[in-house]
Amino acid sequence: MKTEGGSTDAKRDAGERAAEEAEDGFVVGLGTGSTTAHAIRALGRAVDDGLEIRGIPTSFQSRELALEVGVPLTELDAVDGVDLAIDGADQVVDDPDVTAHGALIKGGGGAHAREKLVDAAADRFIVVADPSKLSDRLERPVPLEVRPDAHTVVAERIRELDGEPTLRDAERKDGPVVTDNGNLILDCAFGPIDDPDALATRLSGIPGVVEHGLFVGLADATYVGTEGSVEVRR
Numbered sequence: 001m002k003t004e005g006g007s008t009d010a011k012r013d014a015g016e017r018a019a020e021e022a023e024d025g026f027v028v029g030l031g032t033g034s035t036t037a038h039a040i041r042a043l044g045r046a047v048d049d050g051l052e053i054r055g056i057p058t059s060f061q062s063r064e065l066a067l068e069v070g071v072p073l074t075e076l077d078a079v080d081g082v083d084l085a086i087d088g089a090d091q092v093v094d095d096p097d098v099t100a101h102g103a104l105i106k107g108g109g110g111a112h113a114r115e116k117l118v119d120a121a122a123d124r125f126i127v128v129a130d131p132s133k134l135s136d137r138l139e140r141p142v143p144l145e146v147r148p149d150a151h152t153v154v155a156e157r158i159r160e161l162d163g164e165p166t167l168r169d170a171e172r173k174d175g176p177v178v179t180d181n182g183n184l185i186l187d188c189a190f191g192p193i194d195d196p197d198a199l200a201t202r203l204s205g206i207p208g209v210v211e212h213g214l215f216v217g218l219a220d221a222t223y224v225g226t227e228g229s230v231e232v233r234r
């Protein structure tokens with residue numbers, strides 16, 4: 001089955017395979033999005049079958065799903081560590097010959113601030129994706145979570161970096177998209193990003209930016225569903 005932005009079957013294969021990495025006693029970071037949702041449902045079934053884990057949700061959406069499928073929840077500040085995080089991505093650099101291999105753009109769901117917190121805290125961070133997410137370089141717009149009172153000044157700084165910022169509104173009539181943290185999202189197009197690490201440093205330095213969607217050097221592996229099997233890329 002095909003949906004916009006990738007195959008549902010491929011997403012399911014990737015999510016379910018990643019969920020198999022959870023072991024008894026694990027604290028598991030629960031990412032956000034349609035691919036990770038397959039992992040959360042699979043973890044719920046494993047819990048029904050006796051697996052003892054606790055999940056840390058990265059968004060309202062993943063928290064609701066985890067509660068629905070029976071994954072016991074905890075908080076980042078209530079645990080000694082996170083054993084495993086499973087999370088999706090909007091774009092993944094898949095070229096072992098370049099320094100940026102494994103770098104991600106995240107934040108399609110506007111949850112990247114909490115996702116980065118949880119994914120970075122994990123001993124092992126597995127990205128789950130379908131093949132449409134793989135690319136030889138990052139080129140999608142980078143989501144920036146910004147304080148509401150900062151969105152115009154941050155947009156100006158992005159233009160100074162030759163980026164093109166767009167306030168995310170998802171065509172809502174009642175105003176812009178508001179994150180779980182009460183902030184706004186600027187989707188910033190920079191064209192092809194040759195050095196994600198350098199851009200990440202610049203974006204982090206802009207006052208008013210809560211978090212950007214570049215994840216550099218965080219992922220340990222990408223599980224790519226390929227309709228019937230899963231390829232593990234490291």
Ligand code: 5RP
Nearest residue numbers: 033034035088107108109111
């Ligand atoms: C949310 C994200 C998602 O992981 C990303 O948008 C991928 O989503 P999907 O698995 O639905 O394609 O970063 O902030």
